[in-house]
Amino acid sequence: MKPRSTGCCHGSHVELPTLTAKLRKESLKITGPRQAILEAMRHHPHPLLIKELHALLAEGDCDLVTVYRSMKTLQKMGMVRRVEFGKGGSRFELVTDEGREHHHHLVCEACHAVMQLDDCLLLEVERRIEKASGFRSVTHRLEFFGICPACQKSSVPKP
Amino acid sequence: MKPRSTGCCHGSHVELPTLTAKLRKESLKITGPRQAILEAMRHHPHPLLIKELHALLAEGDCDLVTVYRSMKTLQKMGMVRRVEFGKGGSRFELVTDEGREHHHHLVCEACHAVMQLDDCLLLEVERRIEKASGFRSVTHRLEFFGICPACQKSSVPKP
DNA sequence: GTAGCTGCAAAGGTTTTGCGGTCTC
DNA sequence: GAGACCGCAAAACCTTTGCAGCTAC
Numbered sequence: 001m002k003p004r005s006t007g008c009c010h011g012s013h014v015e016l017p018t019l020t021a022k023l024r025k026e027s028l029k030i031t032g033p034r035q036a037i038l039e040a041m042r043h044h045p046h047p048l049l050i051k052e053l054h055a056l057l058a059e060g061d062c063d064l065v066t067v068y069r070s071m072k073t074l075q076k077m078g079m080v081r082r083v084e085f086g087k088g089g090s091r092f093e094l095v096t097d098e099g100r101e102h103h104h105h106l107v108c109e110a111c112h113a114v115m116q117l118d119d120c121l122l123l124e125v126e127r128r129i130e131k132a133s134g135f136r137s138v139t140h141r142l143e144f145f146g147i148c149p150a151c152q153k154s155s156v157p158k159p
Numbered sequence: 160m161k162p163r164s165t166g167c168c169h170g171s172h173v174e175l176p177t178l179t180a181k182l183r184k185e186s187l188k189i190t191g192p193r194q195a196i197l198e199a200m201r202h203h204p205h206p207l208l209i210k211e212l213h214a215l216l217a218e219g220d221c222d223l224v225t226v227y228r229s230m231k232t233l234q235k236m237g238m239v240r241r242v243e244f245g246k247g248g249s250r251f252e253l254v255t256d257e258g259r260e261h262h263h264h265l266v267c268e269a270c271h272a273v274m275q276l277d278d279c280l281l282l283e284v285e286r287r288i289e290k291a292s293g294f295r296s297v298t299h300r301l302e303f304f305g306i307c308p309a310c311q312k313s314s315v316p317k318p
Numbered sequence: 319g320t321a322g323c324t325g326c327a328a329a330g331g332t333t334t335t336g337c338g339g340t341c342t343c
Numbered sequence: 344g345a346g347a348c349c350g351c352a353a354a355a356c357c358t359t360t361g362c363a364g365c366t367a368c
Contacts, residue, residue, distance in 0.1 A: 027322095027368095028322085028323095029321090029322060029323065029366080029367050029368070030367075030368095031322095031323060031324080031366075031367070032324095032366095033323085033324070034323090050357080050358085051357085062324085062325095063324070063325050063326075065324080065325070065326080065358090065359085065360095066323080066324060066325075068357090068358065068359075069323085069324085069359095072359095084243060084245050086243050086300065088356090088357085089356085089357055089358080090357090090358095106288060106292055106294060106297070108294070109296075115292060117288070121280075121284065122301075125280065126303070129265060129276070129303060129305075130305070133265055133274060133305075133307075133308075134307070134308035134311075135265060135267070135303075135305035135306060135307050135308070136305055136306045136311055137268075137305050137306050138265070138303055138304070138305035139303070139304050139305065140301060140302065140303045140304065141245065141300075141301065141302050141304070142281075142299060142300065142301040143299065143300050144285070144288060144294075144297055144298070144299045145297070145298050145299065145300070146288075146289070146292075146294035146295055146296050146297035146298065147294060147295045147296050148292075148293070148294050149292075149293035149294070152295055186343095186347095187347085187348095188341080188342050188343070188346095188347060188348065189342075189343095190341075190342070190347090190348065190349080191341090191349095192348085192349070193348090209332080209333085210331095210332085221349090221350095222349070222350050222351075224333090224334085224335095224349085224350070224351080225348085225349060225350075227332090227333065227334075228334095228348085228349085247331090247332085248331085248332055248333080249332090249333090
């Protein structure tokens with residue numbers, strides 16, 4: 001369970017053509033707004049609020065409503081993942097090849113920094129729950145929250 | 160990790176006077192709306208949407224806005240716990256003595272039945288994350304989702 | 319050319335806020 | 344009687360929907 005920072009503006013590991021190829025494969029159209037959205041998401045590899053994502057796009061590149069619709073489409077085809085941190089609405093992150101596997105996040109409750117936790121111990125737990133409860137197709141949603149090292153020093157008040 | 164059904168209208172284990180005593184202890188006023196809310200919650204020991212909770216109250220007993228305000232107050236003093244299932248808004252459940260310990264839920268994605276899972280394996284994981292990341296006061300939010308046995312038979316469509 | 323996509327406007331749903339009147343202590 | 348609390352109205356958000364025009368294929 002090694003934390004990994006997912007701060008923005010890292011080298012982008014996913015190429016845009018790789019992403020648009022997936023759209024083509026699904027017979028979805030490669031439009032300006034969709035390219036702008038994917039371009040923004042690949043440069044910011046952590047869960048973004050819809051309005052944050054929209055703010056990243058150049059003025060006039062894409063309407064806010066189109067961002068909502070695109071997230072719904074991309075989620076349905078598995079290119080983005082919906083994540084809930086419980087404040088301000090749903091967040092979305094690109095499903096990259098390296099981050100394709102199920103993972104969780106560690107969120108600072110003061111500054112909202114996000115780290116990615118690479119492995120998950122709960123797949124076995126899901127199987128156990130299925131056996132004990134009779135439920136099927138059991139999945140889970142798990143996020144961790146805490147105060148990051150920087151905020152421990154500066155004692156930023158919780159927003 | 161033994162599932163436990165939390166269907167409604169069980170015998171209520173928490174007495175109303177026990178609950179109002181907690182209010183008095185915090186110098187909060189024991190009003191009609193608050194009693195009605197606590198009375199409804201102790202008879203329905205599973206996470207309720209605000210509007211579900213409001214619907215349980217007799218006409219005119221309590222305004223919807225007052226339910227919102229009460230949940231905020233009661234959460235702050237630790238009498239209710241906020242739970243997020245990701246649809247329809249926040250849910251709240253009474254923090255009873257028997258269910259005081261941290262626990263999780265198993266939610267049917269078809270009929271929304273809720274079972275309570277009594278133990279949690281993640282407290283040790285939180286400590287490990289603190290050591291590895293430098294974060295402090297690490298907590299987590301975890302819920303399980305699946306299809307319950309009844310819905311497997313009737314193949315109810317996902318709402 | 320056609321189906322799908324977009325922008326704009328408007329509506330729907332949840333949650334919060336302001337304010338005057340009411341009630342608990 | 345004072346402060347806390349409530350109901351009502353309205354606003355603030357987040358999200359979805361309808362529709363007419365535009366665009367990628």
